[in-house]
Amino acid sequence: MVKSLHFHSTRKAILALRVSSLFFLFSSLSSHGHPIKAHIFIYAGCSQEKFQPSSPFEGNLNSFLSSLVSSSSQALYNSFSMGNGSSSTPADAAVYGLYQCRGDLKILDCSRCIESAVNQIGLVCPYSYGASLQLEGCYVRYEHFDFLGKIDTSLRYKKCSKSVSNDVEFFRRRDDVLADLQGAISFRVSSSGLVEGFAHCVGDLNPTDCSSCLADAVGKLKTLCGSAAAADVFLAQCYVRYWASGYYDLSSDSSNEDDVGKTVAIIVGVLAGIAVLIVLLSICRKAMSNNCSY
């Protein structure tokens, strides 16, 4: 009786192992091959000023962050103001903020990206009165002053890859792509030959201001990155990126490594599962003659 009970629990353990490695395999596969690695970190900026824990500001910030998560399952962009003009909280506790998902994200991927950004922003910018976080698929910003809808073309982040020299064809095509992108009024993807790029504005810019923000970004990109094979320029309210197939891109390279890492992890996991299974079975088989326990 004791014997068969022990044996039964061994089989249960093996079944659980098998099921969990299968689950691991499937859950990894479903995220594999996703078109956009929305959660990849691009940049963050934090205010120097810090707020006190449990202050009215923190309360407003927390309600802003939870509004982001719920709103991002409905729309790719939204802006918020919390605690301004209400008499119950002091005026300096107001929080103004917004989020913007990339124009080609499905709404489900948008809310996943925002969830990831909300989880990261407090870690990257602890107790900050203002913070911006740009991931590959979405952008979140909050401040304790009202910046919503106000033109701001300050440079937030740039990345220039190695230079291409003497490739007239490449520069002609790149300039075509950039000229097309700076006419965008929200999100636009453009390509010419091997050169591809996209541009995006935050939703609090109207179409005219979006185009002039993008023209500014293209100008800065040409000045700062010159003859780069790939470049990203992020201003406070818009960004422009281009690359040549084959040159790009640090982020997608590292995500490929990510996938290799995942695949290795899956193989190691499955092998470990099989090894444990074999060990358990052999222990059990040996022990069967006297007592199958371990």
Ligand SMILES: *[C@@H]1O[C@H](CO)[C@@H](O)[C@H](O)[C@H]1NC(C)=O
């Ligand atoms: C709070 O700020 C928002 C954004 O600027 C503005 O639209 C709104 O009118 C303000 N509310 C009050 C009560 O001042």
